Structure formats: structure tokens, C-alpha cells
Ligand code: NAD
């Protein structure tokens with residue numbers, strides 16, 4: 001099996017590439033990534049010299065490049081993760097979210113259609129469902145009511161992927177996952193930002209009253225769900241992925257401070273995110289019942305391990321925050 005992973009140098013993508021190399025060592029993984037600010041080839045430094053990992057710097061919107069790669073590497077399946085992924089950035093500048101997430105995905109689908117791929121896995125998000133009240137959970141039948149430019153662009157890419165199945169017969173499977181956490185997450189997202197700020201004794205900015213709820217899943221459990229969906233999912237179907245770990249933001253921030261032995265006086269309540277979704281919760285019973293997936297990590301274990309990873313790897317996030325991580329690509333790849 002030869003798989004094209006898009007966005008394989010980002011947070012989930014780099015964890016996924018390593019997960020595939022470990023759990024499907026016979027597969028070739030071609031990793032297409034544009035290396036935006038969120039793409040860090042250094043995340044994959046342990047795969048240097050691995051002949052079954054091929055990195056290609058490129059844009060999912062370059063249909064000719066994609067078609068070439070599909071033929072050159074005899075690609076059987078695409079796992080599509082490349083995206084602009086940060087809600088706050090989509091509020092500051094929505095355009096690139098439409099360009100990459102909507103148009104880029106459509107170009108990728110068009111390339112896949114022209115080559116007759118065996119499977120196209122669209123990695124979508126629970127944010128397509130919008131916000132929940134205090135009770136209940138999103139099922140695959142919940143209405144799609146995205147709130148932010150990010151989630152709207154992901155909803156568009158999710159639906160255009162399903163349209164390529166219904167209209168053109170492309171074998172598409174869509175997954176909608178809740179909030180991920182784990183190693184290599186860019187320190188603009190809640191958990192790594194709080195860890196890094198706390199380590200510097202800087203204020204921890206909590207939006208609004210801190211009562212917004214997210215449903216957390218360890219990134220490795222997401223990777224295992226994606227492999228289940230790729231191998232066992234039914235064409236045209238949508239699978240929710242979640243770990244049943246609903247937490248208020250303020251409780252997570254306090255837990256991070258507790259793990260680091262830092263005072264709660266570092267917490268600073270700041271102006272709320274515009275259009276901030278109040279609560280997400282995923283009902284993952286379909287993927288569990290139909291594909292036999294179950295998460296393996298509890299949130300408390302996973303959070304402690306994740307915080308420790310950031311404490312033990314200051315050079316990773318220092319290089320990310322100073323921008324020097326970009327030099328890795330220049331020295332390791334461009335020089336060849
Ligand atoms: P990320 O921002 O860490 O990584 C995105 C990657 O995509 C980067 O490596 C970036 O360089 C690459 N990329 C961006 N634009 C590109 C383009 N035009 N062409 C090629 N590559 C491009 O994102 P993440 O958090 O790892 O999320 C990965 C995917 O999973 C996204 O599609 C996101 O919507 C989805 N998702 C994320 C979460 C989460 O909690 N992080 C949850 C559910 C779904």
C-alpha cells in the first residue's frame with residue numbers, strides 16, 4: 001500500500017506519519033506539505049534516511065503536482081490533513097482558510113478522481129456541528145452549523161468530499177474528530193500555549209469566563225482511529241471520533257499549572273473569542289461499533305505525559321517560537 005498523507009509535517013500529520021511507519025511498516029508514506037508556519041519537518045527528524053518516507057514540499061492546490069505524485073508513487077490512498085487549522089487566525093484573516101481548506105481540497109479531490117484512487121480519507125472536525133447546549137453530544141446526523149471562518153471552511157471541504165463520492169463515485173470516507181492534544185502541537189493552541197507561558201511565568205490568557213467545554217482526545221488515539229477509518233470505513237460514510245473527555249478550559253489550565261507546580265495567580269481572563277463555541281461533545285459510538293476502534297489513553301494520563309514532553313523538549317518549542325525550525329528544511333532537504 002502506498003499512501004499520500006497531506007499536512008504530514010503538522011501536529012497530527014507528523015504523529016500520523018510516524019504512527020503509520022510503526023504500525024504499517026510495509027507501506028510507503030509520501031508526505032506532501034507546504035511547510036506553512038505550522039509545518040515543521042523537524043518533527044520527523046527520526047525518519048531521516050527512511051526509504052519508506054518520502055517528503056515533498058508542495059501545495060495541495062497544485063493539481064498537476066498531485067497528479068504527478070499519484071502516478072510517480074503509485075498511490076493507493078490519500079489521507080488528507082493539510083489545512084489552516086487555527087480558529088483565532090481564521091478570525092484575523094479568513095481568506096487563506098478558503099484558499100487552502102476549500103479550494104485546495106477540491107483540487108486534491110479532482111486529482112484523486114482523475115487517477116481512480118482506492119480511497120480518499122477526509123480528516124474533518126467536530127467543529128462542523130457548531131456549538132452544543134449543556135447536554136447532549138454530536139452524532140453523525142447532527143445538523144452542520146459551523147460558526148467560525150475555520151469551521152465553515154472545514155465544513156465546505158467535508159461536504160465537497162462527500163459530493164465527490166455521491167456525484168463521481170470517488171471512494172471517500174470522512175472523519176470528524178474532537179480536540180487533539182499531545183506532542184508536537186504548535187504553541188498557539190490551548191494546551192501547549194499554557195504550558196509554555198507557565199514555564200516562562202507569563203500570564204495564561206483564558207478567553208471569556210473559561211467555562212467553554214472541549215472534548216479531548218490524545219493525538220495517537222486519533223491516529224489509530226484514522227487508520228481504522230482508512231482500512232475498514234465504508235465509502236460515503238462519516239465517522240465521529242472522540243475520547244469522552246469533556247473538560248472546561250479553566251479546569252485544563254488549572255491542571256496544567258498543577259502539573260508544573262505553578263500558581264493559579266498566573267491565570268488571566270481576557271476578552272472572549274468572537275463567536276466562541278460554548279461546548280463540544282462527540283458521540284463516537286458509530287466508529288466503535290462498526291470499525292472496532294477504542295481510545296487507549298485517559299485524559300489525565302495523556303495530559304501529564306504531554307506536559308512532561310514539553311518540559312523535556314524546550315529546544316523544540318524554543319525553535320518553533322523563534323522561527324529557527326524553518327532552517328531544518330533548508331539544511332536537511334533543500335541542500336540535497
Ligand atoms: P496543523 O496546523 O498543525 O498542521 C497543518 C499542516 O498542513 C502543516 O504542516 C501545514 O504546513 C500544512 N499545510 C497547510 N496548508 C497547506 C497547503 N496548502 N498544502 C500543503 N500543506 C499545507 O494542523 P493539525 O492540528 O495537525 O490538524 C490537521 C488536520 O486535522 C486539519 O485538517 C484539521 O482541520 C484537522 N483536525 C484537527 C484537530 C485538532 O484538534 N488539532 C481536530 C480535528 C480535526
Ligand code: DAU
Nearest residue numbers: 085086087125126127178179188189190205206207212249
Ligand atoms: O474541535 C476540533 C478543533 O480543535 C480543530 O478542528 C481545530 O483545528 C483545533 O485548533 C481545535 O480548535 P479549538 O478552537 O477548540 O482549539 P484551541 O486550542 O484554539 O482552543 C481551545 C479552547 O481554549 C477554546 O475554547 C478557546 C480556548 N482558548 C484558546 C487559546 C489559544 C483560550 O481560552 N485561550 C487561548 O489562549
